Amino acid sequence: MALDAIYAIAKTFATAPDPIEVVPEILNVLSSFLDLKHGVLALLSERRSDSANRPKETNPYVIAATTFSMPVGTEPSEVLPTKVARLMFKSGVPLVSFDLEEEFGADAVPPRLRGMGQTMIAVPLRDPDQSHFVLGVLAAFRSHDSPRAGQSDLDVRVLTMVASLLEQALRFRRLIARDRERAQADTRRLLQSISEQRGDKPVHVKVEGIVGDSPAIADVIAQVKRVAATRTPVLLRGESGTGKELFARAVHSQSNRSKGPFVRVNCAALSETLLESELFGHEKGAFTGANTLKKGRFELADGGTLFLDEIGEISPTFQTKLLRVLQEGEFERVGGTKTIKVDTRIVAATNRDLEDAVARGLFRADLYFRICVVPIVLPPLRERPSDIRPLAQLFLDRFNKTNGTEVRFAPNAFETICKCKFPGNVRELENCVNRAAALSNGAVVLGRELACNQGSCLSAELWRLQEGASPIGGLSVGSVLTPSVRRRPIEDEPEIEEEPERETSGLVRKKTANTERDELIAAMEEAGWVKAKAARLLGMTPRQIAYALQKYDVEVRKI
Template identity: 75%
Template sequence: MNNAATDVTTTAQNAAAPYSGAGTDRLALDAVYEIAKTFATAADPIDVVPDILNVLSSFLDLRHAVLALLAEPGAEHGGGVNPYTIAATAFVHDKDADPAEVIPDEVARIVFRSGVPLVSFDLAEEFGPEAVPQRLRGEGQTLVAVPLRDPERSHFVLGVLCAYRSHEDRRAGHSDLDVRVLTMVASLLEQALRFRRRIAKDRERALEDTRRLLQTVREQNGHKVKPVSLEGIIGDSQAIAEVVAQVKRVAPTRTPVLLRGESGTGKELFARAVHTQSDRARKPFVRVNCAALSETLLESELFGHEKGSFTGANALKKGRFELADGGTLFLDEIGEISPTFQSKLLRVLQEGEFERVGGTRTMKVDVRLVAATNRDLEDAVAKGEFRADLYFRICVVPILLPPLRERKGDIRPLAQLFLDKFNDTNGTNVRFAADAFETICKCNFPGNVRELENCVNRAAALSDGEIVLGDELACQQGSCLSAELWRLQEGSSPIGGLAIGRAVTPSVRASAPPPAAPPVERDRGYADPADSFPRRKTANTAREELIAAMEEAGWVQAKAARLLGMTPRQVAYALQKHGIEVRRI
């Protein structure tokens, strides 16, 4: 602990005597004062959070405090299944351990989803003995958890701050005071993070201006830097340049290529680039989406079939292997084919020969294979879901396509390309204002290039004039759900093929934090919410949706809470807030 934290501890010890009993409020005020001073002088607010948590312990006996934050895209953390990481603790813990061993997983998820403070007066009784962290078992514990909101978007919860109080120290009024103090600490941290982000934005803007100035000077001196452009692949980032260099090196060979990357990174575009840069460029380029066909149809599609081989086979049909003879066959989503068909495909790749469905004549072909997947094939091989011999046959030269968030310098030229295409297609002359480009370039785009194209087309189509302003973008209108995608995922289950990384799209619009909500006591009868309503409900739930849930539940608050993904106390607070009178049936 640094000297400042030591001084704070000494201050708390000296103050404890005169402030005992009725002086608890003054101790809380002193604690908040010390915490505010620490945040005001911190270069990185997260780095001083352990000292802040020790202040809570010294002044108010709030022990074993923890700060959990949403995991960064692609970040590895304990167990790999929790969407959050442990950013700071008031105690020493194993950083490689599962976050659920530090903060109860169910508590963290409830606060992340609801955005409302939660109080559990008996953690073991209400959540089960296994929910109590190992270090706290054996003694009764009250848990208080409050949300940490995104400084740029107050409705978005990016963290959970929680602390414990022993049952030996459960004096009257402590829970309400604990919630107020932790909420104030979370608010101070939010303001510190907002200030830090603004400084970072100014620094990025200065670096960008410097880069553009240097580029202008080079161009004036005749040293124009040419962006990478290969068969429609646009970008000047180092990440995309390395991929293009790999494509150019491997294209002239006959070696099979496996394109790996998240959904929307342009795997088919790179597959075409491999084909056009090879000596097979004048031969066919044939594409098959393996995930779109059943095993029977896929066999017929790839190998062809003889007339009368099955019901509906009224004529001979050549398969994609035959059609791609001398050229390139692109097998998209190859990780989705069944184990039975994997063995049939392996023979073709090894021997270069096959028989049509219902035929006996062996066909020989010369095909260059390019495959693509967003699955973890190594994990599939380990689980027996994908044949190891087929894996080694297709994964000779793996090329990993970088997600768009790792090459943000390419977002602007890509956005301009998509905007030009929109104008050409629709006969319009829509342009983006500078602040619109700035907003787009700050997004992480979990859907990658495909999502960027959708974003540009949506903004251009809905624009009131020829110039799209930053405030007209979906993320500024509250209608962009990309930032919420990964929050809706349970464990490691991907949404829509976003299987490698999960991203949070930051917004650039700042808003004041909402008023603190009252603490929520955990309801013992709480169950997982039904699928008929989303799980992100808070006390800000729309009046109409709240009434609809109450009517479906027969005006039983506990049942409505399960439907909305809330606790009964949250529902009661929302009813009171909207002035809804509970009907008696």
């Protein structure tokens, strides 16, 4: 059982882009296999002092991951005893406390475990570069009533191996981050040095169709100017609504292919079969309904530019087909055998985190390196506030021209608009302007008539609920996982026979492999001893069902 647990944990760490993020899953594996419950990972935090008269806290720590729910505001000492944590940080040796209350006092027992005899096993997490420095504590508890009580030697060895795997994963992530920061710093110094030698001064370059003179947008335009003259593939990255298609057209118009065709394909809007037909074309009679020969978008964009929008949404199967034409510049139509060569420049766009998708096996690494030769990150509108007013005026002028009106904004309306965060970026700004102009009672739109001042702006509420992260999607979507931010726990609280308890997020709390043996057997019998069906009945995964069957030594019947 211990070897099986280590094997499952090693596989999880090997595929995890962020090792801290999967620690709750690791702790649940220990609970399923070895009955080590209430697992917790604590990491050393920066020393701090709340006031000049208050001394700095000794070895302050934060709870990085747990297998149980932690209400907001829970003190770290309520999860991991302060006495134990400080002893571990100071000594750096594994600790086994057969009776936590007797050795460290009643206050040392976490509130959720009081009244139950508990053995605590804790091992240090060391800095791989400085083996004497303890940077964290990995701990778990076992009830005195557990059939595995008294196996502390094995528990210490297993937890030590898990801590070692976590140390190496953290070290690898740290080295990658360090190399990336070093490369970025070297590039910035080189560019600054060249600029100083030439005596260059910042120049705001204009591109037709792009409005804005903020430093952020000026930097993007300069990148577009430089890369447009080459045949290098470009990947436009940024949140939804930042104008990726507009910048793709700018790359095309500034290149020597400007007289050639500019062809656009929305990869997310088509199924895999339709996308293949759209990009590669098809021969007459290739499938039902193919009454004539159809040229694909690659063929139509020959000598010009092909814009692949939402490229992060294509399926893994189609990624393989796309890779060949990007590498070799040749393909066959659907239903055809003749190889067609094209000279097409690729400009792709996505609001997804492709690096994370590659790490999770959802996006091919070779395709990623083929399209991400020159990545250009488009800044969200909230990072270029000086561009909001000219953009709003542009959209208002377009509205007046289209509808034959002469609506204008009052000064306080412009002030209100310029204070908005616009999580939907330029697209949302355009919608906001059109809505205000259409619903205005007169020729002047007043500040009080805007949706945000009438309590009807959905984006403002989304922004508040997301705590400053864009709810629309993109590279900044969601929260960045830090040692003090944890995933939703996997392990359950004690089960209640009534209707399943619901988490604050609105999701039904799932059971884990700690389901009672009788309930597990009943579910397997009802499912005809099919693990996948039993998993659905219990709200578990097939993998957790397999853990539970192995833990309770349940023989799977053949029907």
